[in-house]
Amino acid sequence: MSKLRVAVIGAHGRIGSEAVRAVEAAEDMELVAALGRGDELETLTRAGAQVAVELTHPDSVMENLEFCVGHGIHGVVGTTGWTEDRLARLNSWLDASPSTGVLIAPNFSIGAVLTMSFARQAARFFESAEVVELHHRGKADAPSGTATRTAQMIAEAREAAGLPRQEDPTTHGLPGARGADVDGVPVHAVRLRGLLAHQEVLFGDTGETLTIRHDSLHHSCFMPGILLGARRVVDTPGLTFGLEHFLDLG
Numbered sequence: 001m002s003k004l005r006v007a008v009i010g011a012h013g014r015i016g017s018e019a020v021r022a023v024e025a026a027e028d029m030e031l032v033a034a035l036g037r038g039d040e041l042e043t044l045t046r047a048g049a050q051v052a053v054e055l056t057h058p059d060s061v062m063e064n065l066e067f068c069v070g071h072g073i074h075g076v077v078g079t080t081g082w083t084e085d086r087l088a089r090l091n092s093w094l095d096a097s098p099s100t101g102v103l104i105a106p107n108f109s110i111g112a113v114l115t116m117s118f119a120r121q122a123a124r125f126f127e128s129a130e131v132v133e134l135h136h137r138g139k140a141d142a143p144s145g146t147a148t149r150t151a152q153m154i155a156e157a158r159e160a161a162g163l164p165r166q167e168d169p170t171t172h173g174l175p176g177a178r179g180a181d182v183d184g185v186p187v188h189a190v191r192l193r194g195l196l197a198h199q200e201v202l203f204g205d206t207g208e209t210l211t212i213r214h215d216s217l218h219h220s221c222f223m224p225g226i227l228l229g230a231r232r233v234v235d236t237p238g239l240t241f242g243l244e245h246f247l248d249l250g
């Protein structure tokens with residue numbers, strides 16, 4: 001069977017360099033291009049890439065995806081900083097290229113995907129919920145894509161269960177002290193040398209709290225998700241948001 005022809009964009013970065021090694025080591029894949037900043041996107045078409053793994057920066061991802069989708073190259077995207085407006089633009093490119101697939105995964109690690117799933121499950125049982133994410137000091141965006149998605153999922157689950165939007169009781173405070181408001185769920189972002197990627201989802205109600213914590217300790221934790229995404233996206237046209245759609249979570 002022929003190997004899947006995979007390119008990595010952002011190949012010299014923290015996660016991109018790990019992805020290059022993972023694709024090279026995968027028996028069913030061939031690494032056909034490894035692009036860094038300043039490299040021509042046409043390299044992807046010249047190399048015959050079927051899938052581009054996009055791991056760059058919120059300022060770069062849209063241009064890269066417009067090129068890939070426009071040339072029928074499927075995308076596996078880890079880069080964060082997604083907004084409704086950005087998703088709408090991506091969907092318009094996909095509408096014009098209906099056989100092309102793009103997976104955007106706020107987090108490729110199985111533990112983080114499970115954290116989000118558990119948080120969604122717990123949300124309706126607790127009066128209050130907050131998210132704390134902790135990352136390395138090189139991170140450009142805050143809150144993290146994972147924390148933003150987690151908070152959205154909690155808010156969706158609360159609304160579906162008929163719970164009211166959380167009201168902030170604070171009447172006196174410094175700006176930012178209560179974190180970012182993501183659909184009514186406060187999200188707090190810590191940036192600390194020595195960390196990689198960590199998240200705590202805190203739930204509270206009368207007389208009890210529940211904390212769900214996940215720690216990414218090495219970039220290798222993201223690789224099985226990236227490889228799974230590359231294998232699945234070629235048969236999944238359109239936009240898939242979240243690796244959970246490629247996992248049988250029951």
Ligand SMILES: NC(=O)C1=CN([C@@H]2O[C@H](COP(=O)(O)OP(=O)(O)OC[C@H]3O[C@@H](n4cnc5c(N)ncnc54)[C@H](OP(=O)(O)O)[C@@H]3O)[C@@H](O)[C@H]2O)C=CC1
Pocket residue numbers: 009010011012013014015016035036037038039055056057058060064077078079080081105106107108109138222
């Ligand atoms: N979904 C997930 O599971 C994960 C997502 N991420 C996300 O992936 C992204 C990258 O993270 P990280 O590796 O830590 O960041 P790094 O800064 O370490 O790496 C990004 C790399 O992309 C390069 N780059 C920037 N623009 C372009 C471009 N147009 N073409 C090619 N290369 C480009 C950068 O070059 P230069 O250094 O010159 O700027 C850098 O080498 C972030 O958005 C992060 O949040 C990270 C880990 C897991």
Ligand SMILES: O=C(O)C1=N[C@H](C(=O)O)C[C@H](O)C1
Pocket residue numbers: 080106107108135139143144145146147196197198
């Ligand atoms: O920048 C990172 O490092 C990470 N980014 C992703 C995010 O914003 O959620 C995933 C993970 O947290 C690592």
